[in-house]
Amino acid sequence: MDFDGGDEIRFEHLGRAGIVTLTRPQALNAVTHRMIKALDRALHAWERDHEVDVVVVKAEGRAFSAGGDILHIYEAGRAGKPPVEFFADEYRLNARIARFKKPYVALIDGIVMGGGVGISFHGSQRVMTESAQFAMPEVGIGFFPDVGASHLLPDLGGSFGMYLALTGNRIRHGDALWSGLATHTIKAQDQAAFLDRLAATGDPESVLRGFFTPARRETDRSVLEAIARHFAQPSLTDIVGSLERASAVDDFAARTLATIGTRSPTSLHIAWRQISAGLTLSMDECMKMEFRILNRMLSGHDFYEGIRAAIIDKGSTPLWRPASLDAVSAADVDAYFAPLYERELKL
Known part of the structure; x- marks a missing residue:
């Protein structure tokens, strides 16, 4: 079965299931434009196929997906041709997954970040193994938590989503399950049997009841209480101020402030x-908002500087512009959210 994914993504129809496998393990399954377009075509076909009851997305290798192909994005932007259409198609796919009419099961074993989150965590069942880790680390490369993070993260209790967005810190499967990011956890060794049973029945909820293995929350209650206290503050300035006041006597606050x-x-x-805005927006509205931000990011400084420091000159310190929180004005931020008029994202 071929939806023109080449050797980057594989599609199979097994029993009652449409199986999608990301096949770029050497690149940690970083998501490419070809993969996005192929997956969109597959979902369009399978949503109407009466022989497909459930779609499963999984990956080869030690990562589910470490994000988007940011080196390609960097090179295209630096050449004066920022890949706006890549992001437009990616965001449209994220929105399609969120409203997909059949069960959409993401089977996550290994790291999932950025673009990988976009093709997994908007599905109906988000299944993680004990080897899985989740992160949205975009603020560390001068970008922003996109691919629907503005819809996904605000719903997490205890301001946990705001904490993940502003720090970019990784969490494991227990915290993902506790927070609601994951819907189920299973053992890594059970993945093949789980897929066989799912293909035979097409009923993910009944199959998951047989394979579900509870995962303990990794983050201590005292830390969760600190996250809720600090990250529920009514502004970014207030969050930082709250962390600063606590940092002298609280290791968590000091570490988080440093991050x-x-x-x-x-x-x-x-x-x-x-x-903050995403709490009251629909998924489609979030994707339109993110597309506005994205267009401004691609013509800005920090995104390219962040990729340079992380990927091109590995380990160097990025030189952000502006260099401090106080130097970013409200008008600067407003500009990222301004309408695009005829260039708005069409869903």
Whole structure:
């Protein structure tokens, strides 16, 4: 079965299931434009196929997907041809997954970040193994938590989504299950048997009841209480101030403050606003908002500087512009959210 994914993504119809496998393990299954378009075609076909009851997305190798192909994005942007259509198609796919009429099961074993989150966590069942890790680390490369993070993260209790957005920190499967990011956890060794049973029945909920293995929350209650206290503050300035006041006597506050201090100030302001706004927006509205931000990011400084520091000159320190939170004005932030008029995202 071929939806023109080449050797980057594979499609199979097994029993009652449409199986999607990301096949770029050497690149940690970073999502490419070809993969996005192929998956969109597959979902369009399978949603209307009476022989497909459920769609499963999984991956080869040690990562589910470490995000988008940011080196390609960097090179295209630096050449004066920022890949706006890549993101437009990606965001449309994210929205399609969220409203997909059949069960959509993401089977996540290994790291899932950025673009990988976009093709997995908007599905109906998000299944993680003990090897899985989740992160939205975009503020660390001068970007913002996109691919529907503004719809996904605000719903997490205890301001946990705001914490993940502003720090970019990784969490494991237990925290993902506790927070509601994951709907189920299973053992890595059970993946093949789970898929066989799912293909035979086409009924993910009944199959998951047989394979579900509860996962303990990894983050201590005291830390969760600190996250809720600090990250529920009514502005980014208030969050940082709350952490600063506690940092002298609280290791968590000191570590978190240090982490935030390495992130792009512009990205932090944008992430705080988008996660706050997303609480009252639909998925489609979030994707349109993110597309507005994206267009401004691709013509800005920090995104390319962040990729340079992380990927091109590995391990170097990015030079953010502006360099401090105080130097980012409300007008600067407003500009990222301004209408695009005839260039708005069409869903």
